[in-house]
Amino acid sequence: MKRILPYILSLTIAVLTLACTHTGGPDGKLYGRWHLIRIEAEGTDASTPTRNMYWAFQSNMIMMQQERGDHEFNTSYGIFRLDDDTLFLNFPEAKMPPLAESKLKRESILQVLRMTHSEMTLLYNPTPEVTITYYFRKW
DSSP, rough: OOOHHHHHHHHHHHHHHHHHHOOOOHHHHHHHTEEEEEEEESOOOOOOOOOOEEEETTTEEEEEEHHHHHHHEEEEEEEEEEEEEEEEEOOTTTTOOOOOTTTTOEEEEEEEEESSSSEEEEEEEEEEEEEEEEEEEEE
Protein backbone atom coordinates (compact mmCIF):
# COMPACT_ATOMS: atom_id res chain seq x y z
CA MET A 1 0.00 0.00 0.00
CA LYS A 2 2.86 2.39 0.78
CA ARG A 3 4.18 1.94 -2.76
CA ILE A 4 0.88 2.82 -4.41
CA LEU A 5 0.08 5.84 -2.23
CA PRO A 6 2.48 8.24 -4.09
CA TYR A 7 0.90 7.21 -7.42
CA ILE A 8 -2.61 7.80 -6.14
CA LEU A 9 -1.58 11.15 -4.70
CA SER A 10 0.14 12.17 -7.97
CA LEU A 11 -2.88 11.10 -10.01
CA THR A 12 -5.23 13.06 -7.74
CA ILE A 13 -3.13 16.21 -8.07
CA ALA A 14 -2.95 15.79 -11.86
CA VAL A 15 -6.72 15.36 -12.18
CA LEU A 16 -7.42 18.40 -10.00
CA THR A 17 -4.95 20.51 -11.96
CA LEU A 18 -6.46 19.51 -15.30
CA ALA A 19 -10.01 20.04 -14.03
CA CYS A 20 -9.42 23.75 -13.36
CA THR A 21 -10.64 26.03 -16.12
CA HIS A 22 -9.42 29.50 -16.91
CA THR A 23 -11.97 31.58 -18.81
CA GLY A 24 -10.00 34.76 -18.41
CA GLY A 25 -8.58 34.49 -21.90
CA PRO A 26 -5.39 36.21 -22.99
CA ASP A 27 -6.14 39.46 -21.13
CA GLY A 28 -7.82 38.63 -17.84
CA LYS A 29 -8.35 42.29 -16.93
CA LEU A 30 -11.42 42.55 -19.18
CA TYR A 31 -13.20 39.48 -17.87
CA GLY A 32 -15.86 39.77 -15.20
CA ARG A 33 -18.69 42.20 -14.46
CA TRP A 34 -18.29 45.94 -15.05
CA HIS A 35 -20.56 48.68 -13.69
CA LEU A 36 -21.12 51.55 -16.13
CA ILE A 37 -20.80 54.58 -13.90
CA ARG A 38 -20.81 57.42 -16.43
CA ILE A 39 -21.25 58.22 -20.12
CA GLU A 40 -19.89 61.39 -21.68
CA ALA A 41 -21.18 62.24 -25.12
CA GLU A 42 -20.27 64.92 -27.64
CA GLY A 43 -22.53 65.52 -30.60
CA THR A 44 -25.39 63.36 -29.27
CA ASP A 45 -28.01 63.31 -26.55
CA ALA A 46 -26.51 60.31 -24.75
CA SER A 47 -26.23 60.69 -21.02
CA THR A 48 -25.42 58.63 -17.98
CA PRO A 49 -27.97 55.82 -17.66
CA THR A 50 -30.83 56.53 -15.31
CA ARG A 51 -30.60 53.01 -13.89
CA ASN A 52 -27.65 50.76 -13.16
CA MET A 53 -26.13 49.19 -16.24
CA TYR A 54 -23.61 46.34 -16.21
CA TRP A 55 -21.49 44.72 -18.89
CA ALA A 56 -20.13 41.24 -18.19
CA PHE A 57 -17.40 39.53 -20.23
CA GLN A 58 -16.56 35.83 -20.21
CA SER A 59 -14.92 33.66 -22.84
CA ASN A 60 -16.07 35.44 -26.03
CA MET A 61 -19.52 36.47 -24.73
CA ILE A 62 -20.77 39.83 -23.51
CA MET A 63 -23.91 40.29 -21.43
CA MET A 64 -25.43 43.74 -20.94
CA GLN A 65 -27.88 44.20 -18.09
CA GLN A 66 -29.83 47.23 -16.99
CA GLU A 67 -31.97 47.39 -13.87
CA ARG A 68 -35.68 47.97 -14.50
CA GLY A 69 -36.83 47.76 -10.92
CA ASP A 70 -36.72 45.43 -7.96
CA HIS A 71 -34.37 42.69 -9.16
CA GLU A 72 -35.67 42.93 -12.73
CA PHE A 73 -33.29 43.49 -15.63
CA ASN A 74 -33.29 44.14 -19.37
CA THR A 75 -30.64 41.82 -20.74
CA SER A 76 -28.85 41.51 -24.05
CA TYR A 77 -26.19 39.03 -25.21
CA GLY A 78 -23.52 39.30 -27.85
CA ILE A 79 -20.00 38.28 -28.70
CA PHE A 80 -16.80 40.26 -28.38
CA ARG A 81 -13.19 40.22 -29.45
CA LEU A 82 -10.38 42.25 -27.91
CA ASP A 83 -7.43 42.96 -30.22
CA ASP A 84 -4.77 45.12 -28.61
CA ASP A 85 -6.69 48.27 -27.61
CA THR A 86 -9.71 47.65 -29.85
CA LEU A 87 -12.90 46.02 -28.58
CA PHE A 88 -15.19 44.55 -31.25
CA LEU A 89 -18.81 43.94 -30.19
CA ASN A 90 -21.40 42.03 -32.20
CA PHE A 91 -25.02 41.38 -31.23
CA PRO A 92 -26.12 38.90 -33.92
CA GLU A 93 -29.56 38.01 -32.51
CA ALA A 94 -32.27 40.30 -33.89
CA LYS A 95 -34.29 39.88 -30.68
CA MET A 96 -31.35 40.97 -28.49
CA PRO A 97 -29.76 44.15 -29.84
CA PRO A 98 -27.52 46.19 -27.53
CA LEU A 99 -29.44 47.98 -24.81
CA ALA A 100 -30.80 51.27 -26.17
CA GLU A 101 -29.18 53.47 -23.51
CA SER A 102 -25.75 52.15 -24.48
CA LYS A 103 -26.10 53.98 -27.85
CA LEU A 104 -24.26 51.09 -29.52
CA LYS A 105 -25.03 49.62 -32.93
CA ARG A 106 -25.41 45.88 -33.45
CA GLU A 107 -21.79 45.82 -34.64
CA SER A 108 -19.60 48.32 -32.82
CA ILE A 109 -15.91 49.04 -32.52
CA LEU A 110 -14.66 50.72 -29.34
CA GLN A 111 -11.20 51.91 -28.40
CA VAL A 112 -9.85 50.96 -25.00
CA LEU A 113 -8.48 54.18 -23.53
CA ARG A 114 -7.73 52.74 -20.10
CA MET A 115 -7.99 49.30 -18.56
CA THR A 116 -6.82 48.19 -15.14
CA HIS A 117 -8.11 45.41 -12.93
CA SER A 118 -10.61 47.85 -11.40
CA GLU A 119 -11.34 50.59 -13.98
CA MET A 120 -12.02 50.74 -17.71
CA THR A 121 -12.63 53.60 -20.13
CA LEU A 122 -13.91 52.97 -23.67
CA LEU A 123 -14.30 55.38 -26.58
CA TYR A 124 -16.96 54.89 -29.26
CA ASN A 125 -17.32 56.90 -32.49
CA PRO A 126 -20.54 55.79 -34.21
CA THR A 127 -20.10 58.65 -36.70
CA PRO A 128 -17.25 61.13 -37.26
CA GLU A 129 -19.29 63.83 -35.50
CA VAL A 130 -20.20 61.77 -32.42
CA THR A 131 -17.88 60.71 -29.59
CA ILE A 132 -19.13 58.65 -26.65
CA THR A 133 -16.91 57.77 -23.70
CA TYR A 134 -17.90 55.01 -21.27
CA TYR A 135 -16.48 54.85 -17.74
CA PHE A 136 -16.65 51.55 -15.85
CA ARG A 137 -15.68 50.16 -12.47
CA LYS A 138 -15.18 46.47 -11.82
CA TRP A 139 -18.12 45.27 -9.82
